[in-house]
Amino acid sequence: MAEKKGSVESRISPMNFIGVAILLVCYMGAIWNVFQVKKDELFLGKKVIRLCHWQLEMGVRSAIGEMGKMYEAKHPDRSVVQIPLTERVYGQWVTTQLIGRTAPDIIEIGFFNINEYLSRYFIPLTEELRKPNPYNADNKFKDTPWMDTFIDGLQNSYKPDLVDYFSVGFSQFNVRMFCNNYLYKKLLGRTDHPKTLEDFFACCEKISEYAKLRNDQVQAYNKAHPPKWWNSIPFMPKTEKKPYVLFPVCSSRYQVNLFKYRYAGMLTADKYLNADLALYGYPAPSDILYGLLKGELSVDDPQYKAANEIVRDIAKHFPPGFMSIDRMDAGFSFVQGRSVMITSGSWDASSFIKQINDQPFGDVVLSVNGAPVSNSAEAAKALLAASGEVKVKFDREGFKFERSLLPLPGSTLWERYGIELDDFSPGQGKPLCATVVDVESASVADNAGISPRKRFEVGIFDFPPPSKDNPAYGKYYVGKVAETSDTGFNFGIVKFTKNLEEAIDFLQFCTTPANNQRLNEVAQWIPAVKGAKPTEFLQAFVPHYEGYWGSLDFEGVGVRSKTKVSQAYWPYISQEIDYDRFAKNLKESLPGEAAYDFLEMLRASNEKTPDKYVMRSLFLKDCVFATEPKVRVDAMKRLAACWEIILGNQLDKLRILAIMKPLLDSRPQNQFSEAFFKVYDSLSGAGEAGVAK
Amino acid sequence: MKRIKSSLALSLLALCLLAQPVCDAAGASADKLKDAWREYQYREFDTAQSLFVEAEKSAASKEERLQALTGQAFCSQFGRRALATVSDFEAASKIYRKCVELSAGDSRFEPFFKAMLAECAARIYSLNDDKAKLKEAMDIWDWLQANCKDSIVAQDALLFKTALLTKSYDDDANIPLMQVLEQRLSGMTGKSDGSSEKDSLSSVMASYLANTYYWRGDYKSSVVWLKRYIDFGPTSYSARTNAYFKVARVSEAKLDDRKTAFEYYNFFSENFPTDRRNYFAGQRAAEYGALLKEAK
Numbered sequence: 002m003a004e005k006k007g008s009v010e011s012r013i014s015p016m017n018f019i020g021v022a023i024l025l026v027c028y029m030g031a032i033w034n035v036f037q038v039k040k041d042e043l044f045l046g047k048k049v050i051r052l053c054h055w056q057l058e059m060g061v062r063s064a065i066g067e068m069g070k071m072y073e074a075k076h077p078d079r080s081v082v083q084i085p086l087t088e089r090v091y092g093q094w095v096t097t098q099l100i101g102r103t104a105p106d107i108i109e110i111g112f113f114n115i116n117e118y119l120s121r122y123f124i125p126l127t128e129e130l131r132k133p134n135p136y137n138a139d140n141k142f143k144d145t146p147w148m149d150t151f152i153d154g155l156q157n158s159y160k161p162d163l164v165d166y167f168s169v170g171f172s173q174f175n176v177r178m179f180c181n182n183y184l185y186k187k188l189l190g191r192t193d194h195p196k197t198l199e200d201f202f203a204c205c206e207k208i209s210e211y212a213k214l215r216n217d218q219v220q221a222y223n224k225a226h227p228p229k230w231w232n233s234i235p236f237m238p239k240t241e242k243k244p245y246v247l248f249p250v251c252s253s254r255y256q257v258n259l260f261k262y263r264y265a266g267m268l269t270a271d272k273y274l275n276a277d278l279a280l281y282g283y284p285a286p287s288d289i290l291y292g293l294l295k296g297e298l299s300v301d302d303p304q305y306k307a308a309n310e311i312v313r314d315i316a317k318h319f320p321p322g323f324m325s326i327d328r329m330d331a332g333f334s335f336v337q338g339r340s341v342m343i344t345s346g347s348w349d350a351s352s353f354i355k356q357i358n359d360q361p362f363g364d365v366v367l368s369v370n371g372a373p374v375s376n377s378a379e380a381a382k383a384l385l386a387a388s389g390e391v392k393v394k395f396d397r398e399g400f401k402f403e404r405s406l407l408p409l410p411g412s413t414l415w416e417r418y419g420i421e422l423d424d425f426s427p428g429q430g431k432p433l434c435a436t437v438v439d440v441e442s443a444s445v446a447d448n449a450g451i452s453p454r455k456r457f458e459v460g461i462f463d464f465p466p467p468s469k470d471n472p473a474y475g476k477y478y479v480g481k482v483a484e485t486s487d488t489g490f491n492f493g494i495v496k497f498t499k500n501l502e503e504a505i506d507f508l509q510f511c512t513t514p515a516n517n518q519r520l521n522e523v524a525q526w527i528p529a530v531k532g533a534k535p536t537e538f539l540q541a542f543v544p545h546y547e548g549y550w551g552s553l554d555f556e557g558v559g560v561r562s563k564t565k566v567s568q569a570y571w572p573y574i575s576q577e578i579d580y581d582r583f584a585k586n587l588k589e590s591l592p593g594e595a596a597y598d599f600l601e602m603l604r605a606s607n608e609k610t611p612d613k614y615v616m617r618s619l620f621l622k623d624c625v626f627a628t629e630p631k632v633r634v635d636a637m638k639r640l641a642a643c644w645e646i647i648l649g650n651q652l653d654k655l656r657i658l659a660i661m662k663p664l665l666d667s668r669p670q671n672q673f674s675e676a677f678f679k680v681y682d683s684l685s686g687a688g689e690a691g692v693a694k
Numbered sequence: 695m696k697r698i699k700s701s702l703a704l705s706l707l708a709l710c711l712l713a714q715p716v717c718d719a720a721g722a723s724a725d726k727l728k729d730a731w732r733e734y735q736y737r738e739f740d741t742a743q744s745l746f747v748e749a750e751k752s753a754a755s756k757e758e759r760l761q762a763l764t765g766q767a768f769c770s771q772f773g774r775r776a777l778a779t780v781s782d783f784e785a786a787s788k789i790y791r792k793c794v795e796l797s798a799g800d801s802r803f804e805p806f807f808k809a810m811l812a813e814c815a816a817r818i819y820s821l822n823d824d825k826a827k828l829k830e831a832m833d834i835w836d837w838l839q840a841n842c843k844d845s846i847v848a849q850d851a852l853l854f855k856t857a858l859l860t861k862s863y864d865d866d867a868n869i870p871l872m873q874v875l876e877q878r879l880s881g882m883t884g885k886s887d888g889s890s891e892k893d894s895l896s897s898v899m900a901s902y903l904a905n906t907y908y909w910r911g912d913y914k915s916s917v918v919w920l921k922r923y924i925d926f927g928p929t930s931y932s933a934r935t936n937a938y939f940k941v942a943r944v945s946e947a948k949l950d951d952r953k954t955a956f957e958y959y960n961f962f963s964e965n966f967p968t969d970r971r972n973y974f975a976g977q978r979a980a981e982y983g984a985l986l987k988e989a990k
Contacts, residue, residue, distance in 0.1 A: 121736055153968055156931055164929075274974075279908075280943035281936045282971050483970045496736065550970035611775035612737075617850075618768050619735055624846045625806045626761050637846055637894040642929035644853050644898040651857050652905065659863040659909045 041080040048503050051105035053084035055091040055112065056490065056524075060351040064523035068511050071519075075510070079503055088112060099495065106498040107508070110168045110491045116160060120612075123493040125165035129505050130155065136513045141532070147509065151529055157487040164616060164642045169508045170488025171517065172526040175542040176259050176346045179353060180460035183438075184208075184247070184341045194462035198311065198474065201465045205249035205318040208341050215245035219442075243442040249318040251340030255328035257574055259344050260312050263464045265552030266482035268308040268474065272298065273551035278660055283551065286558050287602055287657045290595055294664045296671040298553065300584045300591070305553050307477045309573070309580065311467070316574050324575050336360070338455055344464070347542040351525025354459055354538075362427060363454025365396040366435040377422035380435035381414055396434075397452065404449040419444020420451060461541035481548035488529040555591060559598025565590045592676035599661075599677075600684055606653040613647045723752040730765050739773035756796065760803055763793050764810075771814060780821050783814040790814065805842045808834050809851040816858055831855075843878070849895040852878070856902060863909040872906060875899045879922065897926035901933075913948040917941055935969050938962045942975065946982075956982035 041047040052065065062085050069081030084105055086094055092112035098104035099122045110119070130148035137143050137150065148155045148166065158168045178194075185204075186192055188211050195201040219242040228241050252260075276292045277284035292298035299305075316323070320334070328345070335343040336356040345353075366374055369383035370392050384391065387408070394403045408417040415421060419441035424433035440446045440453045466481065467474035494504045511520055514532035521528040527535045527542055535543060556563040566587065573583035620643055623636030668678055730745035746765035753759035771778070771786035790811045797803035812834035819828040835855050838848040856871050879900060882893050904919035920941045928934040942958035945951040956979055962969070963976035 154931065156968075159930060159932075161930055161932065280940050280947060282939055282943070282974075483973050485970055486968045546968065546970070547973045549974060608776055611772070611778070615734075615737065615772045615775065618772050619731070621806075621847075621850060622731070622761075622764060622768070624850075625803065626757070626764075637891065638929070640846065640850065641895050641898050644850075644895060645901060645929050645933065648853070648857055648898065648902055648905075652860065652863075652902075655860065655863050656905075656909060662864075 047078055047080045048500050049080045050500055050503050050507050051082045052107040053105045054109035055086050055088040058348055058352040059355040060524045064520045067523055068520050072510050102497045104495045106500050106504040107492050107494055110493050116162050119167045120163050122495055123167050124496050127166045130166050134509045136509050150531055153486045153488055164639050168491035168493040170491045170529045172490040172521055173529050174347050174489045175484055175544050177461045179343050181341050181457045182460040183457035195465045198465050198467040199471055208249040212247040239443045246339050248320045248340045251331045251334045251343045252319040252323045253326045253328050253331040256344050260315055264311045265308040267466050268477045269304045269553035270479045270549035272553040287660055290558050291660050294674045295669055300587045304477045307474050313574055347527055360455035361452050362398050363436040364452050367394040367396050369393055374435055377424045377435040380422055406445050406449055418446045420446040483546050483548035483550050484544035486544050558595050559601055561594035561597045565594045592673050593680040596677050596680035603654055609650045617643045723749055723754045723758055739769045743769040760793055763789050780818050783817045787814040805847045809847050844892040846891050846894055897923055900926050913944050917944050935966050952982045
């Protein structure tokens with residue numbers, strides 16, 4: 002037996018231990034990783050403030066990192082760890098961590114049910130926000146409540162339903178058009194950006210024409226020079242030219258929505274205001290439904306139609322298949338110079354610029370047949386004058402190389418070499434030099450591996466409005482859209498935090514005028530604190546308040562209506578169907594869905610209230626039991642705010658019924674109303690069960 | 695120096711040793727209550743309920759006991775929110791009755807527990823249309839108005855009653871409810887900072903009146919109460935901006951009162967620069983300003 006065992010052992014190869022060794026190495030790696038993460042807390046005894054966010058745009062992580070370093074320098078016993086996550090998993094990750102009570106101390110607010118999560122998992126910051134920020138002790142805000150040091154007074158951080166402030170914002174955001182200034186000037190021969198919609202469309206047409214011309218040339222060339230059999234051999238020069246890819250505007254669904262709300266505002270803000278029955282300036286969903294039932298609002302409304310048609314007209318200049326790409330891909334296309342314009346927010350500005358600056362500078366022509374050239378005119382002259390094989394020396398971002406080019410017949414650089422040259426300075430005061438800015442595919446230059454310039458200057462401009470004399474849209478133009486100054490990039494503190502004091506302190510540190518300016522300088526975003534100035538580049542994003550607000554949209558009636566409008570909208574925007582078909586689809590489906598939404602409105606107004614009574618009970622308890630006068634006075638104020646919410650919710654149903662009662666009685670004779678009541682009658686007959694269905 | 699007797703020294707020592715756990719117990723029960731209310735705030739009602747029960751057992755004073763009992767009653771009364779049944783309110787009522795007994799004659803606590811009893815009775819009435827329960831609630835509400843109408847508890851109860859009994863805006867049954875509120879607010883000037891108990895819920899009452907008048911079509915009275923609401927002090931920045939905007943819009947659209955419209959649009963334009971409605975308000979103010987100048 003022992004002999005048998007021994008023989009088995011002798012047959013065990015040392016190779017069998019490799020698996021164990023790999024496992025050990027991995028285990029040690031994991032231990033090291035955990036040590037790196039936990040060392041500050043467990044071994045150095047530091048207080049670790051963990052912060053998570055979904056801002057993966059370039060610069061943001063560095064900005065938070067810099068704030069962390071500055072904070073750690075001021076407080077050596079503390080450490081700041083940021084956890085950046087992709088927005089695709091952010092909501093789920095945060096939810097899991099909150100439920101498991103393992104969440105970071107500070108969480109960026111978003112991608113979850115905000116009101117529900119704030120009340121369950123976050124600490125109200127009202128008390129702290131009412132006191133001055135201690136880090137402002139040496140500036141003009143030393144006696145100013147922390148909340149009043151923000152540009153918007155942190156209005157959107159206040160949650161009326163919860164009667165408290167829950168977050169602190171670091172930045173402001175706004176939306177604009179981004180432009181590839183180099184291509185814009187090259188193709189349109191001008192530097193000023195379009196000020197009117199007509200001019201914008203004219204620019205788009207010219208860009209499309211240019212792209213078409215280039216592609217026609219490519220097709221003609223390919224037809225005249227069919228590929229030979231050896232062209233298919235790998236590494237052999239290609240003779241077939243690739244299609245030229247350039248679109249006036251790059252977009253995805255995300256960008257379409259930016260256009261949609263902006264132009265809908267410009268053309269229908271007055272309809273929105275007139276639909277408001279309570280006269281606060283913001284119509285409730287029931288007000289829109291009232292307008293539809295009464296026949297005052299309709300899908301056939303010429304203003305609503307014009308607003309949608311503008312976006313559809315703009316979408317004609319998008320790349321085909323824009324519906325299936327995401328916003329990051331659309332942005333990447335712009336960065337790569339495949340489109341002249343794109344719309345996005347200030348949050349993308351730094352990403353775009355950093356990515357553009359990381360693109361190739363373009364090969365610089367140093368000499369032609371040994372004769373140095375100092376600018377594009379000299380280089381072009383020398384290249385055109387040369388006959389036979391030409392020896393050209395290039396500089397590719399410090400790397401110098403020489404290529405022998407055999408020019409084709411022709412009178413221009415493009416015909417002979419397939420290149421375009423222009424003068425650019427490599428920066429830092431260096432003189433202009435002859436830079437290759439375009440290379441035609443399968444040309445002499447392309448086959449020689451010459452690389453064109455991909456960097457460009459970015460221009461920012463506002464959405465161009467239709468001019469008054471625009472035949473299709475001019476008469477419907479109401480005015481510009483007023484932009485908001487709401488702070489974003491909001492962070493809240495979780496209730497399970499062991500470092501509450503430190504977490505508040507870190508937020509206070511990041512929101513002094515100087516630190517907030519620094520944070521946003523690195524992130525290339527707009528600061529949210531008074532006295533902090535945006536960088537010169539971001540001045541173009543500073544919100545303008547002149548204009549109107551809101552737009553007519555039937556999505557607002559309720560969730561089911563929103564789905565129907567969305568289902569009809571995308572085929573329409575992608576040119577699959579025209580406006581008549583879009584309107585017909587909505588007329589057929591919207592009334593029935595609106596009936597469901599109406600009953601849901603009534604049900605929701607009943608359901609919202611009980612939780613508010615929980616809040617009221619807390620404030621009432623403090624009014625009765627608190628011994629400190631300050632706590633009692635504060636509780637009384639909050640109780641009043643809470644009652645305002647309760648009455649608002651509880652009486653909302655009565656308000657809806659007060660509005661709708663005359664219509665429910667009279668049943669107006671119009672297509673929408675008839676279709677609505679057909680479904681409403683069947684549902685209200687079935688009561689709550691009908692609604693549930 | 696006079697020597698103290700050994701028996702006295704021993705007694706003092708015993709007292710000190712006994713006092714320590716008593717102080718600890720007082721601190722522990724206060725902490726338990728704090729924990730319980732925190733869990734209640736986070737809607738962890740089961741945990742809160744058990745902590746309140748523990749806090750009641752270890753209560754170091756009558757006040758703490760009452761607070762612990764209140765917490766238990768709140769968990770029954772509010773914890774199940776929309777799913778609350780008659781038995782939940784009955785369970786809460788039972789605790790409140792006990793609290794009323796414990797706090798009899800105490801002007802700080804007795805009205806509160808009575809108001810809560812009335813609220814539970816009113817809830818039972820609205821769930822199973824029990825008229826006797828409504829009568830019970832009404833009697834308590836009358837008692838509150840007669841005995842401590844300026845207390846926060848009585849004002850809160852008045853609002854609860856108003857909200858519960860408002861069945862529709864155009865119902866004439868609302869008129870007595872509105873009259874009670876108007877009467878209560880008639881002598882008040884507003885302009886307080888909300889720290890006075892007497893008018894702490896006045897702004898909410900004024901808001902209720904402004905809304906009710908508006909939806910009943912009495913726009914003039916609605917504007918009157920909106921102005922009073924502004925005087926009493928809206929509870930948030932957005933409520934304040936909305937109130938100013940609404941006074942201007944109603945005066946313009948429903949009453950053709952250009953002077954008021956000008957005044958409130960102008961105030962809005964000058965005082966709420968970051969509001970999206972600011973430009974519109976400024977334009978309207980300029981328009982009405984010019985018209986008023988012409989009329990002069």
